[in-house]
Amino acid sequence: MKNSINDMALFIKIVENGSLTRTAIALDMSLSAVSRHLKELEQRLDVCLIIRHAQQFKMTNEGTIYYQNAKAIMKSIDELEEEVRGKGVLRGNLKISTTHGFGKKHMAPLLAKFSKMHPELRISLSLLNNLSFMGDSIDIALMVNPPKNDNYVMDVVLKDNYVIVASPDYLQRTPEINTPSDLLKHHCLCLNNDRIIMNKWSFYLDGYENNVQVQPYLLTDSGETLRDWALAGEGVAYKLSWDLVDDINTGRLIQCLPHLKTEQLELCIVYRKQRNQPARIREMIKFLKANILNSLS
Template identity: 35%
Template sequence: MADNINDFHLFTQIVSAGSLTKAAMNLDSSPPAVSRRLAAMEARLGVKLIERNARHFQLTEAGGLLFERAQRILAEIQEAEEEAARHTDRLTGRLRIGAMLQLGRRRLAPDVAHFSEMHPDLQIEFVLSDAPMDIVEDDLDILFKIDVQPSSYVVARKMATSRLVLCATPDYLNRRGRPQKPDDLLEHDCLCLKRGSHVHKRWGVVENGVARDVQVTPRLVCNSGEVLYNWILGGYGIGQKFQWDIQEDLDSGRLEECLPEFEGEGITLYAVYPYRRYQPPKIGAFLDYVTALVKKSQGKGC
């Protein structure tokens, strides 16, 4: 039933937007992801809902009927949830949360487990991946991500700020020397992350008040942030990690920051979730809980 409701929500968003491309932008998703979800819905129902090609987007008769009914159903569900929420503080149902693998494993997983203990009637699914995740295609209630496109159909709640840190083990730096200026990185073994076909080998620094990139030559490349972290920790070279991923290693001395005086621009972590006039209490409760913990953590320098 939850999948049907999510399909109804997606379908009404597509129709209201007037195109798959605009709907994908509004939902902070991609056109292929939205198209696949729509095709799966049509296959499940056994009927064409929207006639679409490069120049044409029109509801079929069945699609028009479903759109009208779906709007009424979603409005009734929203009204019923609002009424129920006024009578209880108990969180129920399913909450599906997505996050980057290392952030999720090292930072969020304990918080998710503790929140589950606080709300035993709530089923939580915690989905982690090094690959880019999609709030529509991955059927998520909340997605923690770095870059967010403005939209009136999704809410992006700022959760934390951090920065990319160039780091290595003291053993590696004792063997190879500590870089004194950004261009010294060109003489080092650099460990790089790959996303899709793109290798992140342009490392941002700020030198003399001017932001610029240093294009390094990777010694090792991987599409897993966890593997990259283990390579850095193993002393194989210098790599880039988010500060929140390695703060404990920096504090303990297992890792050492390189070129801290040339640090690049900061980054922001957002929690993204679909916009609804009535937001399920479980989403707000979880984000309020995590926000409080993040503020406490950042107060300690994470």
């Protein structure tokens, strides 16, 4: 078993260095020793893992499979040793991703608080205007209505509805909004996510759906920019309420058609299905579930 683990570690180094010579230099080994270990590994597995000639260094299909699985195994070993050695102290790297507006306003303060609780943990927050998938380097993502994927767990932490809002100044100088069809007379501020213009605004009354196809006056892929335009009196915005609670409560924005039910979306904590989830990921998920709702109030 020990030799197998050492062989995996060496093979990973060979692949990532891109040559036997560079690997030998990096590990302070002789080139012949590196070559011998690789040859013995291939003989034991009875496959060729790397095609190596004077002008060629390329993994075979079997080599790619071995590398990917060896990488995962070595990562699990590192995480196990880290967790046991830590005895309750969270260490290592934790990468989290979410949308720009939600991350800046709600996630950043929560992660700062969690970091103070676990000072030996290195937390990285990646903010994107649109987050429609979870990259391989991300440990946890906060996503709205994530696409179904059997390789991931998707825990719903919040359900939120869209609201129609505009500034008092804008509403004073434009026609009244009493029905969804009145929106067709207004400057409508729309999101443009993944090249899809979100200009179909949905309402529900007496169990029936009423969709209004508005004409975009201004388009953006940023929820923050959409809010800024609404505050500046540029038009009417259709946006999830969690970003607008303070603006509505203070009167900076007025909710239009509040008696009508609108489309509802789910905010999910997304993470990979994994038998032995590292403690830092488990604890962060637990922390987010306990604190996200409070951060929105």
